[in-house]
Amino acid sequence: MTDQDNQEPEVISADEQVDDMGTGLVLPEQALPDKLYLIPVSNRPFFPAQVQPLVFSSQEWEETLQRVAQSPHKVVGLSYAAGMTGAGHKISPEDFPEVGCTVKIHNILAEGDQIQFIALGMQRFRITQWLRKRPPYLVQVEYPDNIEDDTDEIKAYALALIQAIKELIPLNPLYSEELKNYLNRFSPKDPSPLADFAAAITTAPGPELQEVLETLSVQRRMEKVLTLIRKEQEVARLQGEINAEVNRKISKHQREFFLKEQLKVIQKELGISKDDRTAEIEAFEQRIAELDIPETPRNKINDEMKKLSILEMGSPEYAVCRNYLDWATSVPWGKYSEDIFDLAHARKVLNADHDGLEDVKDRIIEFLAVGAYKQEVSGTIMLLAGPPGVGKTSIGRSVARALGRKFYRFSLGGMRDEAEIKGHRRTYVGALPGKLVQALKEVDVANPVIMLDEIDKMGASYRGDPASAMLEVLDPEQNNEFLDHYLDMRIDLSKVLFISTANQLDTIPGPLLDRMDVIRLSGYITEEKMAIAKNHLWPKLLKQSGLKKSQIRLSDATLKAVIEGYAREAGVRHLEKLLQKIIRKVVVQLLEGSNQSLSVTSRNLSEYLGAPYFRKERPIEGIGVVTGLAWTAMGGATLPVEASLIHHQRAGFKLTGKLGDVMKESAEIAYSFVSSQAEKLGIAKDYFEKAFIHLHVPEGATPKDGPSAGITMATALLSLATGKKPAPVAMTGELTLTGKVLAVGGVREKVIAAKRQGIHTLIIPEECRRDYDELPDYIRKGMTIHFANTFEDVHKAAFVTKTSPIKKSAKKSAGKKP
Numbered sequence: 001m002t003d004q005d006n007q008e009p010e011v012i013s014a015d016e017q018v019d020d021m022g023t024g025l026v027l028p029e030q031a032l033p034d035k036l037y038l039i040p041v042s043n044r045p046f047f048p049a050q051v052q053p054l055v056f057s058s059q060e061w062e063e064t065l066q067r068v069a070q071s072p073h074k075v076v077g078l079s080y081a082a083g084m085t086g087a088g089h090k091i092s093p094e095d096f097p098e099v100g101c102t103v104k105i106h107n108i109l110a111e112g113d114q115i116q117f118i119a120l121g122m123q124r125f126r127i128t129q130w131l132r133k134r135p136p137y138l139v140q141v142e143y144p145d146n147i148e149d150d151t152d153e154i155k156a157y158a159l160a161l162i163q164a165i166k167e168l169i170p171l172n173p174l175y176s177e178e179l180k181n182y183l184n185r186f187s188p189k190d191p192s193p194l195a196d197f198a199a200a201i202t203t204a205p206g207p208e209l210q211e212v213l214e215t216l217s218v219q220r221r222m223e224k225v226l227t228l229i230r231k232e233q234e235v236a237r238l239q240g241e242i243n244a245e246v247n248r249k250i251s252k253h254q255r256e257f258f259l260k261e262q263l264k265v266i267q268k269e270l271g272i273s274k275d276d277r278t279a280e281i282e283a284f285e286q287r288i289a290e291l292d293i294p295e296t297p298r299n300k301i302n303d304e305m306k307k308l309s310i311l312e313m314g315s316p317e318y319a320v321c322r323n324y325l326d327w328a329t330s331v332p333w334g335k336y337s338e339d340i341f342d343l344a345h346a347r348k349v350l351n352a353d354h355d356g357l358e359d360v361k362d363r364i365i366e367f368l369a370v371g372a373y374k375q376e377v378s379g380t381i382m383l384l385a386g387p388p389g390v391g392k393t394s395i396g397r398s399v400a401r402a403l404g405r406k407f408y409r410f411s412l413g414g415m416r417d418e419a420e421i422k423g424h425r426r427t428y429v430g431a432l433p434g435k436l437v438q439a440l441k442e443v444d445v446a447n448p449v450i451m452l453d454e455i456d457k458m459g460a461s462y463r464g465d466p467a468s469a470m471l472e473v474l475d476p477e478q479n480n481e482f483l484d485h486y487l488d489m490r491i492d493l494s495k496v497l498f499i500s501t502a503n504q505l506d507t508i509p510g511p512l513l514d515r516m517d518v519i520r521l522s523g524y525i526t527e528e529k530m531a532i533a534k535n536h537l538w539p540k541l542l543k544q545s546g547l548k549k550s551q552i553r554l555s556d557a558t559l560k561a562v563i564e565g566y567a568r569e570a571g572v573r574h575l576e577k578l579l580q581k582i583i584r585k586v587v588v589q590l591l592e593g594s595n596q597s598l599s600v601t602s603r604n605l606s607e608y609l610g611a612p613y614f615r616k617e618r619p620i621e622g623i624g625v626v627t628g629l630a631w632t633a634m635g636g637a638t639l640p641v642e643a644s645l646i647h648h649q650r651a652g653f654k655l656t657g658k659l660g661d662v663m664k665e666s667a668e669i670a671y672s673f674v675s676s677q678a679e680k681l682g683i684a685k686d687y688f689e690k691a692f693i694h695l696h697v698p699e700g701a702t703p704k705d706g707p708s709a710g711i712t713m714a715t716a717l718l719s720l721a722t723g724k725k726p727a728p729v730a731m732t733g734e735l736t737l738t739g740k741v742l743a744v745g746g747v748r749e750k751v752i753a754a755k756r757q758g759i760h761t762l763i764i765p766e767e768c769r770r771d772y773d774e775l776p777d778y779i780r781k782g783m784t785i786h787f788a789n790t791f792e793d794v795h796k797a798a799f800v801t802k803t804s805p806i807k808k809s810a811k812k813s814a815g816k817k818p
Helices: 003-007 014-022 058-070 151-171 177-184 191-201 206-214 218-270 276-289 295-310 316-328 343-353 358-374 392-403 435-443 466-474 510-514 526-545 556-566 573-592 605-609 661-676 710-722 747-756 766-773 791-798 805-814
Strands: 035-041 051-057 075-080 099-111 114-132 137-142 382-385 407-411 449-453 482-484 489-491 497-502 517-520 552-554 598-600 625-632 635-647 652-656 692-696 761-765 784-788
Touching (some): 035 058, 051 058, 058 099, 075 206, 099 206, 151 191, 151 218, 206 218, 276 295, 276 316, 295 489, 343 392, 358 382, 358 392, 358 517, 392 407, 392 497, 407 435, 435 489, 466 482, 466 497, 466 510, 526 556, 526 573, 552 573, 556 573, 556 605, 573 598, 573 605, 625 710, 625 747, 652 661, 692 710, 710 791, 761 791, 766 784
Parallel strands (some): 035 075, 449 497
Antiparallel strands (some): 035 137, 114 137, 482 489, 625 635, 635 692
16 A cells, blocks of 8 residues: 555544644543544454453554543554454554444553553444554544343343353353452443453454454344353363363372372381381392302392492492392202102103104113212203204203203303303493303202203304303303302302203314213104104194194105105104194185095195105116215215216316315315226226316205215216216215225214115215114114225125125124114
């Protein structure tokens, strides 16, 4: 809006207005002027009969208020401008509504950039003409009269309004007793000020209040105000309920807190109180009284108890001392469970939990027999070594059950921190005792069976070497004074029966292995797997799935087909997974079909497990092909070795099959030996001078190493050079350059692997005869063994005829019992 636009509607100049207001507008004090200066209010409109302090910006409205203050009547018009957003906002006459409220100003006070005064609402006005359209705004006004309808109805509305306001007072603490007294001054005979007052005390939005202000009909105005009061009552009631609920919850906690504090004071006055420190000390003393603690640890505990009694409860040292005493008094000093020295009971438990493993069971019975004889089981640390899934951990549980001892197991696999064994020192934040002290606390006896699982998978790091820390634990000469760094006390572990498990012995440090009594667990043959599946795996899986034996039938022939076609590994863990797979598919068929039971046979087995992984096939045979025997962490395995002539242009020897350094040396030794002994072995003199030979061990992606394939490689080279096909045998043994056959390990696993593959004729070193003779009869049954001292014995056994006297004598020796 330009200055010209602002000047056009003006009737008189500003100076003339001041003169006019000083002379022509001067009325008696009770009268209201017909020309008013306007000030906009943004939050809500102002009502007659309302008294309230107001604050305005001195920059914008100082001139207006000065002119009003200089007038005799000191009256200004307040008009609700909804579009006014804040200081500095320019508003136009179109933003002002027609109806506003005249107020008389009192106690004008200028402070900083603000002007404050008390406004007393007087009467409605209606703008009839704008005299000045820029601050200070000046308008011509008229004062409309209230429209009064039926007197009785208005009186009823007035009474209802007074009652509603009185009901609102207790719901909102902002409405005090003064408001009640203020209401008493309103008369139902003069309802207009009552309606305006009621509207002014509500929290209704500005547009709704402006609508009330513009309503001249008293009855209509009271109807609208009564609606606003009812809404206010609902909001106040809801707010009161929320506050009451919050106060109730807070009061409950405060009440409990005050009652507890009062109870403590009362108990203290009566001499029956126990503070937290006293209660904890008494709890520790009670624990100590129940234990048989040696003198040295007892003195250390008593010193810590004295320290605890003088420390401040809020200090960090108090918490450290309390935790230390908690652990020190949780160790079961002098508490032992009674052992069951009944060999018949022990054998019954072992037979019930395990099928096969007769030699292992005998070794455990021997160990228990020594303990029964001296009425004490100690001094021996057993190490169960064998491939995965053969039952090492479950044997430990069976030993604990046979002895009647508590069992605790923790895995050492991946452990790289020495503190896991011997504990952290108390000076560290979050320090804890080692696993052994934690185990004793959990079992609450000093002679449990503790299984140290996966002892071959410990590693070293910058935090220390846990394998070295285990030396003190597993040495019978030292573990009666095992020192835990956290407790800093000597603990007797000599009564603990330690049973360790490992898949292989190569990764166990020599000093640690020397402290343990190794018991080897080999893989299972088919008959043993069938017994384990029928007596243990199948009943357990049926129970887990909720099936009954009558709902699923699995014959012995089918079970044998599963073992031979799908699960030829050393252990039975994969066999258990296959049986689970069968049960899952059977359950699906039972739920989807109408059959109450199903049979799994050899014919429909492929529907449940797919095509067999292994098929019945003879070992690889032919000239230059010999089957060797190997030992792995997964058990025994057959290892075919192939030799092939590439050409006769030049001499040469090539190796493939991802062989390790030791196996490469064995191959070179075999090649050198056969070359040097060519004439004695019936090979043409110049054969190796022109032959380029390639020696390969199949499954080239699998790493292979070890010396036990020496005679196998030499036999393959001999077969290639002589053109003779070797007999269907498997062999193992280390070969020297002079033709000596040296002993190898893993005889049991290798024999089982050969038997699993259907090979019943073996060649093994003479020095391994003792290992073979110790095998159980059911493993040796049906096997023909040739024992070789030199490669000449291997040559004779590998290329003999069926009527050879060597083979007959070998059968005779194989039938001997250990």
